[in-house]
Each structure stands twice: as C-alpha cells, then as structure tokens.
Amino acid sequence: MEISASSRERRLTLRLKGELDHHGARGLIRRAEQEIDTSLPLQLALDFGGVTFMDSSGIAVVIRCRQRMRELGGTVTLCQVPAQPRKVFEASGITRLVAME
C-alpha cells in the first residue's frame, strides 16, 4: 500500500494505491494519523482511486481517521472509490457515517 499526501487550505488529501488488507492496515493508520497531526486539516479526503482491493481492514482505517478528525472538529470524505471497495463500504453501513463522493 502506497500513500501520498497533499494539503491545501486545511484540506488534506491522502491518495491510497495498491491493496488494502490487514497486512498493510496498521502502517496505513499510523501514516494517516501522522499526516493529520502534521497538517491539522478541517477536511480529510481519502482518495481510493488507486486501490485495487480492499477488505474490512479499510473500514477500520476509515473509522480511525473519522475519530481523529472528529477530535479536530473536521470531517472525512471518501473519493473515487472503485466498485469492489465501494461494495465493502456499503455492506458495512459506514456510508451512513462518512460521505462518499
């Protein structure tokens, strides 16, 4: 799992690339929290455009990011989510808590 970050006007975008499973989830959570703590955004956009596979580990990542963003008074948005991860998000019900563009 590769992650690239860009921040502009308190909107932090994390672009995820590769397969998101339990094997990579811990590292991804750590990196995402570091990026959030560095740029203190009001909006976090998780860009799934490059994610080729995701299981329920992705839900845990989003939940953790949402918790951190709530502490900062901000929000999380999921962007460019391909069909397979989208189905996992929808089955989990997390789309009721987090906006999906």
Place this chain on the structure above:
Amino acid sequence: MKRTENYVKIEFLSRSTNESFARIAAAGFAAQLDPTLDELGDIKTAVSEAVTNAIVHGYPDELGRILLKLRIAEGGVLEISVRDWGRGIENVEQARQPLFTTGGAERSGMGFTIMESFMDRLSVKSQPGKGTTVTMRKRIATRANGKR
C-alpha cells in the same frame, strides 16, 4: 452436498503476507467457473476476511498452519473453507455480530458481516483450544447457458 467436480487444498503459515496469496489463489481457482469481475471481487474479499480472522484470532501469539480448501460442486457452486488449529472462538454467535471485535484498533469487527453478505452461505465451527473452520458457499451462475 453435491458431487465434487474439482478441488484444491493449500496449506500455509499464518503470516499476514499470505492474506494476499490466499485470495489470489482462490480467485485463480474460481476463474474456471467464468465468474463476473463482481463475483471475483466477492470471493477475494470473503477469503481475505476468513484468512485474516485465522491469522489474527486463531494464532494471536504464534505462527500456525492454515488450510484453505477450494471446491467446485455440481451446478457451479464454489465452496471455500478456511481452517486453523488455533485458539478457537468461545462464543461464535457473538463473534458473528457486526462491530464485535477482539482484534484491536486496526480491525473493524465487520469480517463475518462482509463474508455473509458477499457469499450465499456461511457456517462457522469452532472449539476453544482446538481451532476454527469457516465454510462458505457461493453459486456462480453460468453465463454460457443463457441464464444471464
């Protein structure tokens, strides 16, 4: 259960790098049923959940063996079973509840929910101290006979 048309058994160590291997192997085996991309995604996701559970919960403090059995039965039914000889589950009903997890912050507690919604059938057999077997079935409709 209907007549077996083909099967494979793959045994591997409970290392998290094998999560990716297991789902790719399952997708490769299922390919002979000519599934849609959507069905392949469902199969990979369900296998990833079951294997991750075996690694995280079956063998939390040690490396152990995991047996992945893939079977094709008459009528285009794919059966996947994931077995471990690890710690086992005290309360299977509780473990199957959405959001229930003992796995820590990088787990969501949605594994069984995902398996249930992506496969047609799911059964979980477990004995504390002896291990867990998760068996899932999904019918892959044949596109060649005009069903879709």
